[in-house]
Amino acid sequence: MTIPKEINLILEKLRKNPSNFSGRVGFEAYAVGGCVRDLLLNEKPKDWDITTNATPTQIRKLFPKNFYENKFGTVSVITDSKDETLKIVEITPYRLEGKYSDKRHPDEIKFAKKLEDDLARRDFTVNALALKQKIKNKKQETEIIDFFDGQKDLKKKIIRAVGDANKRFEEDALRMLRAVRFACTLNFTIEEKTFMAIQKNADWIQMISNERIRDELIKIFETERAAYGIDLLRQTNLLKFILPEIDKGVSVSQNKHHIYDIYEHSLRSLDEAAKHKFNLEVKVASLFHDIGKPETKQGEGPDSTFYNHDYVGAKFTDRVLKRLKFPNKFIDKVVLLVKNHMFVSDPEKLTDAGARRLLKRVGRENIIDLINLRVADRLGMGRPKEKPYRLRTIEYMIEKVSKDPISAKMLKINGNDIMKLLKIQPSPKVGAILDVLLAEVIEEPKNNNKKYLESRVLELNEENLEVLRKLAKGKIDEKKEEEDLKIREKYWIK
Numbered sequence: 001m002t003i004p005k006e007i008n009l010i011l012e013k014l015r016k017n018p019s020n021f022s023g024r025v026g027f028e029a030y031a032v033g034g035c036v037r038d039l040l041l042n043e044k045p046k047d048w049d050i051t052t053n054a055t056p057t058q059i060r061k062l063f064p065k066n067f068y069e070n071k072f073g074t075v076s077v078i079t080d081s082k083d084e085t086l087k088i089v090e091i092t093p094y095r096l097e098g099k100y101s102d103k104r105h106p107d108e109i110k111f112a113k114k115l116e117d118d119l120a121r122r123d124f125t126v127n128a129l130a131l132k133q134k135i136k137n138k139k140q141e142t143e144i145i146d147f148f149d150g151q152k153d154l155k156k157k158i159i160r161a162v163g164d165a166n167k168r169f170e171e172d173a174l175r176m177l178r179a180v181r182f183a184c185t186l187n188f189t190i191e192e193k194t195f196m197a198i199q200k201n202a203d204w205i206q207m208i209s210n211e212r213i214r215d216e217l218i219k220i221f222e223t224e225r226a227a228y229g230i231d232l233l234r235q236t237n238l239l240k241f242i243l244p245e246i247d248k249g250v251s252v253s254q255n256k257h258h259i260y261d262i263y264e265h266s267l268r269s270l271d272e273a274a275k276h277k278f279n280l281e282v283k284v285a286s287l288f289h290d291i292g293k294p295e296t297k298q299g300e301g302p303d304s305t306f307y308n309h310d311y312v313g314a315k316f317t318d319r320v321l322k323r324l325k326f327p328n329k330f331i332d333k334v335v336l337l338v339k340n341h342m343f344v345s346d347p348e349k350l351t352d353a354g355a356r357r358l359l360k361r362v363g364r365e366n367i368i369d370l371i372n373l374r375v376a377d378r379l380g381m382g383r384p385k386e387k388p389y390r391l392r393t394i395e396y397m398i399e400k401v402s403k404d405p406i407s408a409k410m411l412k413i414n415g416n417d418i419m420k421l422l423k424i425q426p427s428p429k430v431g432a433i434l435d436v437l438l439a440e441v442i443e444e445p446k447n448n449n450k451k452y453l454e455s456r457v458l459e460l461n462e463e464n465l466e467v468l469r470k471l472a473k474g475k476i477d478e479k480k481e482e483e484d485l486k487i488r489e490k491y492w493i494k
């Protein structure tokens with residue numbers, strides 16, 4: 001177990017308290033919370049928290065490079081570390097659990113005298129561990145302070161509330177969602193009494209701001225076990241308050257193309273997306289892509305239909321993500337994916353024109369994510385993965401049409417220039433000359449300069465229309481085929 005030197009230095013300085021010249025009374029100081037839990041799990045902590053019996057003023061005196069946010073008495077100390085997780089270390093004086101009238105904010109922040117009181121206000125036993133660093137015979141030793149059997153629960157891999165779960169969730173309802181989040185990120189289960197307390201009090205989550213809910217949800221979506229986390233939300237009754245639109249799909253059967261109900265299919269799609277490590281937008285879209293199905297279902301049994309569920313789903317997605325205060329750019333992307341998730345991916349059915357329309361609707365930059373959504377969707381149906389060559393064919397077609405059209409606009413000369421140069425009125429000949437020039441420039445891009453093109457115009461002016469047209473066509477067709485071949489090779493399509 002290695003404690004970074006930045007943390008050791010801070011703990012030591014607090015313990016020795018060199019600013020106190022008279023009595024040299026040191027402070028108590030411990031690393032605490034998530035960082036201790038992660039150390040014991042052999043994981044690298046994402047950030048470091050320190051708790052102490054020093055007051056904010058005393059802490060600030062010891063660590064002049066700090067910023068201070070008065071709310072919880074936390075002093076953020078700035079270190080010289082290059083490691084992101086150590087640049088800022090938060091030092092918070094021992095705190096007491098205050099009274100919560102609104103199930104989310106303590107009415108006042110009260111400081112405590114003892115470490116035990118500070119640990120007692122923490123949410124879960126595995127988060128209520130403290131680490132003391134000692135120097136014994138000039139050697140560093142560490143001691144874990146554990147008043148609530150946190151180490152035992154770490155071994156059992158359970159999330160258990162510190163003290164009475166019902167009371168703790170009444171103080172701060174967000175803790176219910178945090179229990180699910182930690183179970184998901186740590187791959188733990190929720191201890192029975194804690195679990196039952198969430199089930200019973202799940203509606204309290206409505207007291208919590210959507211921003212705080214969003215932040216916990218993102219942490220769930222970020223793990224490879226995201227689907228486990230979402231299903232824990234359902235089992236604990238939280239889902240119907242946080243994402244009622246997803247909860248609505250539970251037990252809603254589908255038609256002959258599906259073996260799973262809407263909810264289970266959505267969950268399995270998310271699971272596939274998470275296992276494939278697709279990005280956050282694709283993961284959220286995987287869970288949300290059929291969110292419009294419960295509303296659009298017509299009929300029952302194998303022939304039931306869900307017309308327009310993609311469009312209705314896009315609307316719902318927009319509404320849900322706005323409610324949860326996701327950033328607009330993120331929302332737009334997920335909505336786009338949900339709206340277009342029914343795209344034709346059968347190469348036999350996708351025409352050039354179809355590919356061009358898809359490209360225009362979705363944008364080149366979103367095609368891969370849309371294909372990834374399809375991968376998750378199909379696997380989530382219990383079907384074998386779409387054969388990779390089929391998806392590559394789609395990519396190839398998109399790239400091909402995105403190269404179209406090769407147009408006369410790329411020339412460094414235009415129709416007006418030609419008319420001026422030849423002193424002629426608009427005529428088919430102008431177009432034909434442009435076509436030949438284009439063909440030649442495609443072949444030899446160096447030739448795309450005005451001087452050269454002007455000299456070629458004068459030469460081509462000697463040919464008749466028929467000859468010009470033949471010259472142009474032959475060359476352009478040849479070139480397009482060549483480009484096509486290159487793209488095909490890139491995607492291994494023979």
Ligand code: ATP
Nearest residue numbers: 033034035046047049121122123127128172174175
């Ligand atoms: P992460 O690895 O996600 O940072 P963490 O355990 O460090 O997890 P934080 O939200 O950073 O979680 O909080 C740090 C510590 O503060 C927790 O370990 C816990 O002891 C305490 N804590 C945080 N939020 C609450 C809360 N709502 N109620 C009680 N204690 C909390």
Ligand code: MG
Nearest residue numbers: 034035046047
């Ligand atoms: Mg933390």
